[in-house]
Amino acid sequence: MKSPMPMQLLLALCLTLTLADVAGAQGGPPPAGPPPGGRAGRVGQRNAVPPQRAENMVQEQWNTLVLRQSRPFLSLTEQQEPNFLAKMMRLQDMRDQNLRRRRQLINELGKMTNPDETTTPNEATLAAKVNELSDFDAKAS
Numbered sequence: 001m002k003s004p005m006p007m008q009l010l011l012a013l014c015l016t017l018t019l020a021d022v023a024g025a026q027g028g029p030p031p032a033g034p035p036p037g038g039r040a041g042r043v044g045q046r047n048a049v050p051p052q053r054a055e056n057m058v059q060e061q062w063n064t065l066v067l068r069q070s071r072p073f074l075s076l077t078e079q080q081e082p083n084f085l086a087k088m089m090r091l092q093d094m095r096d097q098n099l100r101r102r103r104q105l106i107n108e109l110g111k112m113t114n115p116d117e118t119t120t121p122n123e124a125t126l127a128a129k130v131n132e133l134s135d136f137d138a139k140a141s
Helices: 007-027 052-073 078-113 123-140
Strands: none
Touching: 052 078, 078 123
């Protein structure tokens, strides 16, 4: 019987490389002054990936990895595989949509309660937003 350790190691390695790739693609702080060679222009935009896009890329790679690993793990027949893959992809899409919506609601709450914000919302508005998040969590689970 095979040990699960190599699969866990492979999974950890893939995740680490993906996160390192995303972090590297985001780049560091823009260089001071114009780029060498007198080429002024898009300073700090080299290979820049917006954080949301980077997050989506990681999620897409993770979904693909789950689909690839599920085939041999579940020992699906050729007749079962297309049906399983279609249902699994729908499930992943639904989960991703719920995560995005939940993140959006949390970000809205964060903006409303930001101490640097000049206008503070009233208590009823905050309570309504918290209830909306609570209702969404109950519905999504």
